[in-house]
Amino acid sequence: MANLKVNICGVELKNPVVAASGTFGFGKEFDEIYDIGVLGGISTKGLTLEPRLGNPTPRIAEGHGVILNAVGLQNPGVDAFLKDDLDFLKSKHIAVIANVAGKTLDDYAGICEKLDGKVDMIELNISCPNVKCGGMAFGIKPESVYEVTKVSKSALKKTPLMVKLSPNVESIAANAAAAQKGGADAISLINTLTGMVVDIERRRPLIANNTGGVSGAGVKPIAVRMVWEACNAVDIPVMGMGGITSAEDALEFIIAGAAAVQVGTANFTDTLAMPKIIDGMNAWLDSHGIADVNQLRGTLRLNG
Amino acid sequence: MKEVTVRILENKPIAAGIYKMTFALPEKVGGISCGKFVNISVGDGAHLLRRPIAVCEHCESSVTICYQLKGEGTRLMSGKKAGDTLSCVLPLGNGFSLRGEDKRVALVGGGVGVFPMYSVLKEYEGTGKEFFSYIGFRNKAAVCYAEEFAALSEKAEIVTDDGSFGKKENAVGAFFEDLANAKPDVILSCGPTPMLRALKAGLAERGINIPCYVSLEERMGCGIGACLVCVCKKSGKTENARVCKDGPVFEIGEVEL
Ligand SMILES: Cc1cc2nc3c(=O)[nH]c(=O)nc-3n(C[C@H](O)[C@H](O)[C@H](O)COP(=O)(O)OP(=O)(O)OC[C@H]3O[C@@H](n4cnc5c(N)ncnc54)[C@H](O)[C@@H]3O)c2cc1C
Ligand SMILES: Cc1cc2nc3c(=O)[nH]c(=O)nc-3n(C[C@H](O)[C@H](O)[C@H](O)COP(=O)(O)O)c2cc1C
Ligand code: FES
Numbered sequence: 001m002a003n004l005k006v007n008i009c010g011v012e013l014k015n016p017v018v019a020a021s022g023t024f025g026f027g028k029e030f031d032e033i034y035d036i037g038v039l040g041g042i043s044t045k046g047l048t049l050e051p052r053l054g055n056p057t058p059r060i061a062e063g064h065g066v067i068l069n070a071v072g073l074q075n076p077g078v079d080a081f082l083k084d085d086l087d088f089l090k091s092k093h094i095a096v097i098a099n100v101a102g103k104t105l106d107d108y109a110g111i112c113e114k115l116d117g118k119v120d121m122i123e124l125n126i127s128c129p130n131v132k133c134g135g136m137a138f139g140i141k142p143e144s145v146y147e148v149t150k151v152s153k154s155a156l157k158k159t160p161l162m163v164k165l166s167p168n169v170e171s172i173a174a175n176a177a178a179a180q181k182g183g184a185d186a187i188s189l190i191n192t193l194t195g196m197v198v199d200i201e202r203r204r205p206l207i208a209n210n211t212g213g214v215s216g217a218g219v220k221p222i223a224v225r226m227v228w229e230a231c232n233a234v235d236i237p238v239m240g241m242g243g244i245t246s247a248e249d250a251l252e253f254i255i256a257g258a259a260a261v262q263v264g265t266a267n268f269t270d271t272l273a274m275p276k277i278i279d280g281m282n283a284w285l286d287s288h289g290i291a292d293v294n295q296l297r298g299t300l301r302l303n304g
Numbered sequence: 305m306k307e308v309t310v311r312i313l314e315n316k317p318i319a320a321g322i323y324k325m326t327f328a329l330p331e332k333v334g335g336i337s338c339g340k341f342v343n344i345s346v347g348d349g350a351h352l353l354r355r356p357i358a359v360c361e362h363c364e365s366s367v368t369i370c371y372q373l374k375g376e377g378t379r380l381m382s383g384k385k386a387g388d389t390l391s392c393v394l395p396l397g398n399g400f401s402l403r404g405e406d407k408r409v410a411l412v413g414g415g416v417g418v419f420p421m422y423s424v425l426k427e428y429e430g431t432g433k434e435f436f437s438y439i440g441f442r443n444k445a446a447v448c449y450a451e452e453f454a455a456l457s458e459k460a461e462i463v464t465d466d467g468s469f470g471k472k473e474n475a476v477g478a479f480f481e482d483l484a485n486a487k488p489d490v491i492l493s494c495g496p497t498p499m500l501r502a503l504k505a506g507l508a509e510r511g512i513n514i515p516c517y518v519s520l521e522e523r524m525g526c527g528i529g530a531c532l533v534c535v536c537k538k539s540g541k542t543e544n545a546r547v548c549k550d551g552p553v554f555e556i557g558e559v560e561l
Binding site: 022023024025028029030032033045053054057058059060061062064065066067069071074075216217265267268269270271272 | 350542
C-alpha cells in the first residue's frame with residue numbers, strides 16, 4: 001500500500017481524489033451507493049448567499065465523449081447548507097470544500113465570511129458573470145481574478161482559499177499568477193469549457209440556456225495542458241480536473257504537477273468511479289514500486 | 305439503489321422501433337417496484353450519460369424494460385445480444401403505489417409511457433383491484449402489449465393517433481369518454497408532457513378531484529439526485545423537485561407541467 005495522503009495548503013486529504021463541484025451534491029446520494037468516507041474530499045455544489053432556482057430545462061446534453069451542462073447554480077443557499085448539509089459531510093471525515101459563487105464582489109466577501117472556520121477549504125468559482133462588468137465572468141481577465149481573490153481572501157481569517165480557474169481565457173498562466181498574487185492558498189482547474197449542441201431538426205440548441213459547460217473524458221488533454229501551464233506559473237498547490245475517468249487519467253494530472261485531482265462527470269457514467277480511481281492509483285503505485293504518491297507530483301519529463 | 309453489471313437474457317423488437325430487453329440481476333436488489341426506473345450505461349466510452357428507462361416487469365432475479373429507438377444510445381442498446389452485459393443503476397426514483405382504498409384504478413398511458421403502466425398491472429395482479437386501462441400508440445405498427453393489458457384489466461382500450469388500431473383517439477380522450485363507466489378511485493398516468501397537460505386540464509375543466517399521479521420525463525445527469533440537472537417546478541412554490549429522486553412519479557397538482 002503506497003501512501004496516498006496529500007497536504008494541500010495545510011489541509012490533509014487521505015488521498016488525492018476529490019469529488020468535483022456540481023456533480024456530487026452534498027454527498028448524501030452517493031453515500032447511499034458507497035461510503036463516501038473513502039474519498040479524499042468533496043467540493044460542494046456551488047453555493048450562493050441566497051437560494052437559487054437555476055436555469056430552465058433541459059440542462060444537459062451529450063457530445064462525443066463529453067457532456068454539456070447549464071444547471072445555473074441551483075442551490076439552497078449558504079445558510080441552508082450550514083444548517084442541513086455540513087454536519088453530514090463532517091461526519092464522513094473527508095475534506096469539506098465549499099464551492100462558492102457570487103454576482104458581485106460583496107457576494108463573494110459575504111459568503112466567505114459565513115463559511116470561515118466552518119469548512120476545510122473554500123473553492124471560489126469565478127466563472128460566474130460579474131453584474132458590475134456587464135456580465136463578463138470574474139474569471140476571464142487577470143485583473144478581475146486578482147480582485148475577486150483579494151476580496152475573498154480578506155474575508156477569511158481561518159479557512160484556506162482555493163481559486164477555481166475558468167479555461168475560457170486568454171492565458172491560464174496569467175490568471176493562475178493573478179490568483180496567487182491576490183492571496184490564493186491553492187488553485188483548481190479546469191472549470192467547464194463553453195460549448196453548444198444543436199438539434200438540426202428543430203434548429204435549436206439542445207440546452208435551454210443555449211450554451212453549456214463542456215466536461216467529461218474528451219476535455220482531458222486540454223485540462224492536462226492547462227494544469228501543467230498553471231503549475232509552472234505558481235508556487236501554490238494545484239488541484240487538477242477535467243475528464244478524469246481512471247486512475248491513469250488522475251496520474252497524468254499529478255505528473256503534470258497537480259497535488260490532487262477532482263472527478264466530476266465520471267461519477268455520472270460510473271457511480272463507483274472515484275473508489276475505483278483510488279484503488280487503481282494504489283495498485284499502479286505499488287506495481288511501479290513508488291511508495292508515496294507525492295513522489296510523482298510534477299515529475300513530467302519534457303521532450304527535447 | 306445499486307450499480308450492478310447485468311447479463312442480458314433476451315433483447316428483441318416487439319413493435320416498430322420498440323425493443324424489449326430482459327436482464328438477469330447478479331445479486332438480490334431490493335426495492336424494485338412499478339414506476340421506478342433503471343439507468344443504463346451504453347458503455348462505449350463516447351456516450352457518457354446513462355439512459356433512464358422505466359421498469360416494465362420484474363421478479364427476484366430479472367428485470368424487463370421496453371424501449372423505443374430514439375438516438376444513438378437506444379440504438380446501441382438494441383445491438384446487444386443475449387449473454388452481453390450492461391452496467392445498470394437501479395432501482396431509482398419513487399414509483400406508483402396504490403392504497404388499500406384504491407379499488408378502481410384508471411391507467412392512462414401514451415407512447416413509451418405505456419410500459420410503466422403495465423408495471424402497475426403486473427405488480428397488483430391478483431390483489432383484487434379493478435383496472436381500467438387507456439393506452440395510446442401512434443399507429444398500428446407501434447402497438448404492443450395489447451393482449452397483456454387486456455388480460456389484466458377489467459377494461460383495456462387501445463387507441464391510435466391515426467385510427468389504424470382501435471379508435472382514432474388519444475389515451476386521455478379515451479379515458480374521459482369512459483370516465484362515467486370506470487369511476488376510478490385513483491388515476492395513474494405516464495406519457496409525453498402534452499398528454500399529461502391535457503389530462504390535468506381535462507380534470508380541472510370537469511371539476512374532478514380524483515387523486516391523480518403522473519410520471520415525468522426529464523434529461524438527467526447523475527440519475528440519483530445529486531446534480532440538479534433533471535428538475536421540474538413545484539406548483540405555487542419557488543422550489544424545484546428532482547425528477548430522478550423526488551419523482552419521476554408526482555401527484556399531478558404538485559408540479560408544473
Ligand atoms: C424516468 C424515465 C423513464 C423512461 N422510461 C422509458 C421507457 O420505459 N422506454 C423508453 O423507450 N424510453 C423511456 N424514457 C425515455 C428515454 O430515457 C430516452 O428515450 C432515451 O434516453 C433516449 O436515448 P438515446 O440515446 O436513444 O437518444 P438521444 O436523443 O441521442 O439521447 C441524448 C441524451 O438525451 C437524453 N434523452 C433523450 N430523450 C430523453 C427523454 N425523453 N427523457 C429523458 N432523457 C432523454 C438521453 O438519455 C441522452 O442523455 C424514460 C425517461 C425517463 C426520464
Ligand atoms: C452538472 C455539473 C454541474 C457543475 N456545477 C459546478 C458548480 O456549481 N461550481 C463549479 O465550480 N463547477 C461546477 N461544475 C464543473 C466541475 O466541477 C468540473 O470543473 C468540470 O466538470 C470538469 O471536470 P470533469 O470533466 O471531471 O467533469 C459542474 C459540472 C457539471 C457536469
Ligand atoms: S439527474 Fe442528477 S439530480 Fe436528477
